[in-house]
Amino acid sequence: MSDLHALIQKSAEKTESILDELLDKEAGLSAPVFEAARYSSLMGGKRLRPFLVKQSCSLFDVEEKTSLRVGAALEMIHTYSLIHDDLPAMDDSDLRRGKPSCHKAFDEVTAILAGDGLLTYAFEVLSDQETHQDPAIRCELVRELAVAAGMHGMVGGQMMDIAAEEKSLTYQDIKVLQDKKTGALFRFALLSGAIIAGKDDQIKSALGQYAEAFGLIFQITDDLLDVEGNADQMGKPVGQDPDKITFVTLLGVEGAKKELQALEKKALEAICLFENKSEYLRLLLQYVISRRN
Amino acid sequence: MSDLHALIQKSAEKTESILDELLDKEAGLSAPVFEAARYSSLMGGKRLRPFLVKQSCSLFDVEEKTSLRVGAALEMIHTYSLIHDDLPAMDDSDLRRGKPSCHKAFDEVTAILAGDGLLTYAFEVLSDQETHQDPAIRCELVRELAVAAGMHGMVGGQMMDIAAEEKSLTYQDIKVLQDKKTGALFRFALLSGAIIAGKDDQIKSALGQYAEAFGLIFQITDDLLDVEGNADQMGKPVGQDPDKITFVTLLGVEGAKKELQALEKKALEAICLFENKSEYLRLLLQYVISRRN
Numbered sequence A, B: 001m002s003d004l005h006a007l008i009q010k011s012a013e014k015t016e017s018i019l020d021e022l023l024d025k026e027a028g029l030s031a032p033v034f035e036a037a038r039y040s041s042l043m044g045g046k047r048l049r050p051f052l053v054k055q056s057c058s059l060f061d062v063e064e065k066t067s068l069r070v071g072a073a074l075e076m077i078h079t080y081s082l083i084h085d086d087l088p089a090m091d092d093s094d095l096r097r098g099k100p101s102c103h104k105a106f107d108e109v110t111a112i113l114a115g116d117g118l119l120t121y122a123f124e125v126l127s128d129q130e131t132h133q134d135p136a137i138r139c140e141l142v143r144e145l146a147v148a149a150g151m152h153g154m155v156g157g158q159m160m161d162i163a164a165e166e167k168s169l170t171y172q173d174i175k176v177l178q179d180k181k182t183g184a185l186f187r188f189a190l191l192s193g194a195i196i197a198g199k200d201d202q203i204k205s206a207l208g209q210y211a212e213a214f215g216l217i218f219q220i221t222d223d224l225l226d227v228e229g230n231a232d233q234m235g236k237p238v239g240q241d242p243d244k245i246t247f248v249t250l251l252g253v254e255g256a257k258k259e260l261q262a263l264e265k266k267a268l269e270a271i272c273l274f275e276n277k278s279e280y281l282r283l284l285l286q287y288v289i290s291r292r293n
Helices: A002-022 A031-041 A048-059 A064-086 A108-127 A135-149 A154-163 A171-196 A201-228 A247-270 A272-289 B002-022 B031-041 B048-059 B064-086 B108-127 B135-149 B154-163 B171-196 B201-228 B247-270 B272-289
Strands: none
Touching: A002 A048, A002 A064, A002 A272, A031 A064, A031 A108, A031 B154, A048 A064, A048 A171, A048 A272, A064 A108, A064 A135, A064 A154, A064 A171, A064 B108, A108 A135, A108 B064, A108 B108, A108 B135, A108 B154, A135 A154, A135 A171, A135 B108, A135 B135, A154 A171, A154 B031, A154 B108, A171 A201, A171 A247, A201 A247, A201 A272, A247 A272, B002 B048, B002 B064, B002 B272, B031 B064, B031 B108, B048 B064, B048 B171, B048 B272, B064 B108, B064 B135, B064 B154, B064 B171, B108 B135, B135 B154, B135 B171, B154 B171, B171 B201, B171 B247, B201 B247, B201 B272, B247 B272
């Protein structure tokens, strides 16, 4: 497990460094949007999504440069979604990773534009030939990421989350909502290696099953931390909305923990065909289940 | 000239119809974001950018389906930028094309997400094999549109426009600002045919010169209409900010009109190599110069 910690740490440093390289600094009147994009992108963190890209890519011996650029593009999408989520009209959050959120550090206009800019730039990076020599693969990456991040994916999940307030949701409703809101980007990350290596549907389906279970595990632990965690460790306020329906309000703390074990089993079964190559994907499940932030 | 009007009208109808086809309706909790995206995308209008794509494509006999899908993707980017521009934190506009702007017809959250969704969907449409059989061309379209719409293009231009308030700008400053803010998408539109047909740099450079002049003509006439036009014809408030520095405040009304003639000459020279094929691009210059909205 300490191996995994070190690996996540090293991967996060590489992601930080490629983001630093990809995100321009600019002088002149447009400077604030570049600064804000860098501010929110270079806040550190575990960089879980790029790590998943890296793990998916190492199943199929994909070149490191490709996996780093795909991970960076995905992290830009994740970062833009956090910037827009934090806006006063959305979650109105002043803090992100223990620092002022983008619209607090800059202003609302700059935060909206920095989010738009990062979302756009992700597709520029993916479609650039530096990412992969084969344009068919670059195109598939663009399309899959757009589907995952768009109205049928993450953006739709955000909409559902907001529209769901004060509605009574079932376990199935929350599952669909979370599958779109956070699951879709995890799924893209975990499938990315198979897309790049041109693998068949059987392989993609196995990774998709792992991704589905992984996404639910991530969300259930997030809900548990919101009940059991504290703001210092999380770097953001916790327990803000006691009326909100979550996996934990639906299943109870013990029920949620039981569900985590069942999902871990499912995820492990899905990736057994990769044998030793999937060691870190196996360890990662326990890592997420036992995380404190 | 009446030919051109009819052609623009017909092209706008086709754009409306492909947007209608591409933009899904959806039931359930995510429905509002789909509705808002359709509301803002299907408001009618001249659809000038898709028309430019069509004209660029007809110089090189590109298939109609390709030019329609590229035009639709570009129009989605244009529409998202209007939705985000109109937000209270940005221009705070209640009206767009004579109707309530997106955040007025829906709410702020839905408008932010609909903008994000349209921006993302544009890249999904471009990267889809329905757009063109060659993935190398689809990839170049994605990259060029991302560059045009991103922080070095449209988003950067928006940032400049906001940062420029209360600053004293020169003609050159305004030219750079407008070249990014509105010029970059026109340039993509006018180059799209050459990208799809794999044309060389000489051709692209000619279209780029036309595009630069066209963008300035468009912006100068916009500034003139803001002084001379009326809100009914424009479908949006005019003369809102008398302190704002524009081409007209810098050059005066007569100076601006003289500049239009010089730019028209430049644009005509740039496209003379296309001979008869560029008839509508020639007529379009007078159309934009004499427009009333």
